[in-house]
Amino acid sequence: MEKLLEGIVNFRRGDFESHRELFKGLKASQKPHTLFISCSDSRIDPNMITGTLPGELFIIRNIANIVPPYRMTTEYVATTSAIEYAVLALGVENIIICGHSNCGGCAACLHPEGKLEELPHTRKWLELIHPVRDRVLKEIPESEPEARAWMMEQGNVVEQLKHLITFPYIAEKMREGKLKISGWHYIIETGEVFIYDRDKGEFLLGNG
Structure with missing residues (x-):
């Protein structure tokens, strides 16, 4: 303290x-230009990564940078309400989903179910990326843990981009050319950022 x-x-x-x-x-x-959705991981600093000042980014952080698919609900939904506020009230021009290397949330999904017995709310939250986990476990052998981790982290970013488009007002603004979305994979140990290229279906190093 x-x-x-x-x-x-x-x-x-x-x-x-x-x-x-x-x-x-x-x-x-405030008039931020970008909604930045990243993991709660203490090693991630959105402003440092992007070289931005206070007032430029509207930031949402949660375990494994997850965006729940859109739904009308009377529940208390922190991520969904923050997205709504950023897009409809603040009028952000960009949304970035930023995953990262060595993500604990993504790694937990690849462990046996019992690993999260004492973290019931975390376990429930991570159910949202089970479709990604299932693809990874099916396509990458257990003998390649690094490849599994890489695919899990990047596949998770792509999955959350798909979830964003389920928000009707996001889809509408994208059609009108008023909003752009992007997926990033930040490598903690090197400082590199790989950006998802929708046309090529792969992450490419963002070297400006």
């Missing part, structure tokens, strides 16, 4: 002072 409190003081004296005008402009409203 002391480290966090010290960080608050350092932020106020350093970064805040150097961006004082930016924060002053953000006081009354």
